[in-house]
Amino acid sequence: MKLVTAIVKPFVLEDVKSALEQIGVLGMTVSEVQGYGRQKGHTEVYRGAEYAVDFVPKVRVEVLADDTLADKVVDAVVEAARTGKIGDGKVWVTPVDTVVRVRTGERGSDAV
Amino acid sequence: MVNAGNTAWVLASAALVMLMTPGLAFFYGGMVRSKNVLNMLMMNFICLAVVGVLWALFGYSWAFGDDVFGGLIGGNEFAGLGSTIGHLVGYESTDPATGAVTPWPGGDALPTTAFVMFQLMFAVITPALVSGAIADRTKFWAWTAFVAGWVTLCYFPVAHWVFSFDGFTGPDNTGGWIANVLKAEDFAGGTAVHINAGAAALALAIVLGRRKGWPRERMRPHNLPFVLLGASLLWFGWYGFNAGSALAAGDLAGLAFTNTTLATGTAVLGWLLVEQLRDGKPTTLGAASGAVAGLVAITPACGFVSPLGALAIGVIAGAVCALAVGLKYRFGFDDSLDVVGVHLVGGLVGTLLIGFFGTNSVNPAAPGENGLFYGGGLTQLGRQALAAGAVMLYSFLIALILGYLIKATIGFRVSDDAEVIGVDETEHAETGYDYSGLGGVGGLGSTRPRLASSEGPARATAGKEN
Secondary structure, three states, rough: OOOEEEEEHHHHHHHHOOOHOOOOEEEOOEEEEOOOOOOEEEEEEEEEEEEEEEEEEEEEEEEEHHHHHHHHHHHHHHHOOOOOOOOOOEEEEEOOOEEEEOOOOOOHHHHH | EOOOOHHHHHHHHHHHHHHHHHHHHHHHOOOOOOOHHHHHHHHHHHHHHHHHHHHHHHHHHHOOOOOOOOOOEOOOHHHHHHHHHEEEOOOEEEOOOOEEOOOOOOOOEEEHHHHHHHHHHHHHHHHHHHHHHOOOEEEEHHHHHHHHHHHHHHHHHHHHHHHHHOOOOOOOOOOOOHHHHHHHOOOOOOOHHHHHHHHHHHHHHHHOOOOOOOOOOOOOOOOOHHHHHHHHHHHHHHHHHHHHHHHOOOHHHHHHHHHHHHHHHHHHHHHHHHHHHHHHHHHHHHHHHHHHHHHHHHHHHHOOOOHHHHHHHHHHHHHHHHHHHOHHHHOOOOOOOOOOHHHHHHHHHHHHHHHOOOOOOOOOOOOOOOOOHHHHHHHHHHHHHHHHHHHHHHHHHHHHHHHHHHHHHHOOOOOOHHHHHHHHHHHHHOOOOOOOOOOOOOOOOOOOOOOOOOOOOOOOOOOOOO
């Protein structure tokens, strides 16, 4: 099993969700996060005083997938999230040892 | 004889001015960080409670009682307000046609109680204005003690200097020196309210010192919609402040209302223009600040200048204050929400510009001379400068002494730890916002829901029973 983690621009979330549904992904976890990469932040001005906002808002999408599906998930996210501009985000895949469904106690691939 | 129309307008104006203090609380509250918003609101709100008590006990009397010492302070005859019931305020009047004299309080008197409440609201908002200079780091009860001490030693006497006119609260009553001897013009409180508060704010910013991390760490306003909402409530209430200060529902109130509107509009434009040229963007905070700067500057002038004068005063005040808020970085004092840059500077601009734009053609009852642009020479400008300087110096010294006294005894500033945690938690044991994104049904402190359809909490075996 794999955990696919994607950090994307907030406004692409709906596109990412639809793309994942189309390839059969049944669930995901989404969180609002802040950070920066090469895009860096921006500058705000309050009564003439500059205020550097280093961390920009992003959305983190986490999807658990079978090994066979993981690459398709990555491709779907990347395609849906790409605008071609700096700050589009990153996607990475990590191996997962165990998954348990809380309601039933099922383990492994059955729980994904 | 009581004039019912005027009385109705003064009572309504008192209520309008009352709303300014909560409006100010939101104007300031939006500008601090979210961990300090409740403390900021409370520092303003408490003024309604504390100053009201002192006003009834002796404040009104010291401000508007018959002068007991050189135009500096009134006597105790209205202490407790018992003697204001059934009492009137007004002026002896002369009919221009017949020359018949109506003895005090004249044909257009007000009930004293209405005047007492109208003036109370000015006494409430003045110390509240000061609080913005010491945001994020002040002990609540120390602030409350300061409010009580400062209105007693500073506001009540200064209100007497500026607002108490001879022969108004009693047939032979003598008022304050600025209004009656110096004859400086201050229609609604450019000196007594704004310069007074601004000078005290500068003193307290010095007494309390900088916030931790200032100015290296920029402290971003946490809720700009609050700031604009607060500024809008201030603007609304300010019609009571300025037009109400005519103390009559007539020409002069209409002029003050008009000038208030016009100057505030041009001040917004002035501030935004400076921002556009200097920073490249017009900001919401700038629009709100410009509105307040314009309201401050037109306060002393609104009953003494023409509408064109008001337009000029507004744009000058907006631009000057937009530049003045940068001074604290140059001089290194942490006037956190720019009380000095907006209220002291705006108050000075408005008070001094009366010396240029003042014209008795719009107000035959004006106590002073025409301004420089209306052929009056420099006389009135000199008076305005003296009044502004006297109030500024007196307020600064009283606030400085009182501030250091509180600092040395009960302490004025919270601990470093409390400042980092936030004064909402450490001073009030509250949090301004529940930031839970869980729709209010989850998070710490919530209990597991008991659904009617299930007998108890679901178990790990549920769904696998058979």
